[in-house]
Amino acid sequence: MxxxxxxxxxxxxxxxxxxxxxxxxxxxxxxxxxxxxxxxxxxxxxxxxxxxxxxxxxxxxxxxxxxAPEFPETLYVRNTDCGLVVPVGYSGRGDERRYFKEVTIEYLRKVPCERVVTHARPATMEDGFTEKEVTSGIDIVVRHTREPWPEAQARADEIVAAWDAWQAEVERRCDASGRTAAKAAxxxxxxxxxxxxxxxxxxxxxxxxxxxxxxxxxxxxxxxxxxxxxxxxxxxxxxxxxxxxxxxxxxxxxxxxxxx
Structure with missing residues (x-):
């Protein structure tokens, strides 16, 4: 009316x-x-x-x-995940549990996990320091390198595998319910x-x-x-x-x- x-x-x-x-x-x-x-x-x-x-x-x-299949527990952020090298952080709002976004998961799939290792040694005159600076024992030479991070890589692989399995199950249930065909139509x-x-x-x-x-x-x-x-x-x-x-x-x- x-x-x-x-x-x-x-x-x-x-x-x-x-x-x-x-x-x-x-x-x-x-x-x-x-x-x-x-x-x-x-x-x-x-x-x-x-x-x-x-x-x-x-x-x-x-x-x-x-x-819809249950969202994998593996994809929720853990306290020990703070060291993972990711480009965009985590998704989630307010007090809700944070979870890894698809863009982050794809990053973890493609980019190996590394950590920065700091190397420090006493300075020498060959490094360009004066004898006084060297003998003072204060000056040091610091160098940073990036090295593989096995622990973080294992967690990244776990995340990627859980995502792939969940996506496969979503697709299977979409096909079984007719949702895939209906969406295409x-x-x-x-x-x-x-x-x-x-x-x-x-x-x-x-x-x-x-x-x-x-x-x-x-x-x-x-x-x-x-x-x-x-x-x-x-x-x-x-x-x-x-x-x-x-x-x-x-x-x-x-x-x-x-x-x-």
Missing amino acids: AQNASRRSLLARLATLPVTAAEVIPAAATPAEADGLLLAAIDRFRNAVAAHNVALAADDDAMERYD LDATQPAYVAARDALLETDARTIEGVIAKAAAIMECCYPGADGELDFASDVEEAFAGPALALTLTRNLHKLTRVA
């Missing part, structure tokens, strides 16, 4: 705008004739949305059947939807009836929220990539209402 009321309100406002349609189309043409291309674009868009919604429902059903509807959406946006309305029809097709992508009200801004932003929607209706109305 809220959706229909909102749509009627929008279309009523559009219908009150001044029109000089004779400047755009032959006077003898009917609205259906003048907007034939637009009406075809609207049908194409509605068919694409319908196909997408069917695939989306199948994906939702598969998701209901999917039983849903993704396959996207190109047709995008092409139909863009065609709708790019096809001009040549009559005020065409503008109303285009607006109605657009409003069909809006759904009532928990409070029963249409979330127009959010739904349209998701379906039509935002500004393109305002531009198409503004362009069409401008063509119909401009004064010669």
Whole structure:
């Protein structure tokens, strides 16, 4: 009910705008004739949305059947992991347990664990120090090297192996539940939807009836929220990539209402 009321309100406002349609189309043409291309674009868009919604429902059903495997205990950060050389630290928020991110795991897969070893010895005159500096016993020569770190490498290998096993189990359960196939089918509807959406946006309305029809097709992508009200801004932003929607209706109305 809220959706229909909102749509009627929008279309009523559009219908009150001044029109000089004779400047755009032959006077003898009917609205259906003048907007034939637009009406075809609207049908194409509605068919694409319908196909997408069917695939989306199948994906939702598969998701209901999917039983996600437990997140591996091995992938949670341990107090002894603080020495691991990683590029981005750990993921996690607030008081939640921290766990290794995929990007960190891929780093551990590719880069051997090393630690910095410090070598220090008394300075000599051959090192460029003076006799006084050498005899003072204060100056030393310090050198740092990077060396393999077996303990950290063992932990890194454990993390990578646990991640791979978990990912394999996720994939197996996705296949068994039909989620993999449903996701592929849903993704396959996207190109047709995008092409139909863009065609709708790019096809001009040549009559005020065409503008109303285009607006109605657009409003069909809006759904009532928990409070029963249409979330127009959010739904349209998701379906039509935002500004393109305002531009198409503004362009069409401008063509119909401009004064010669």
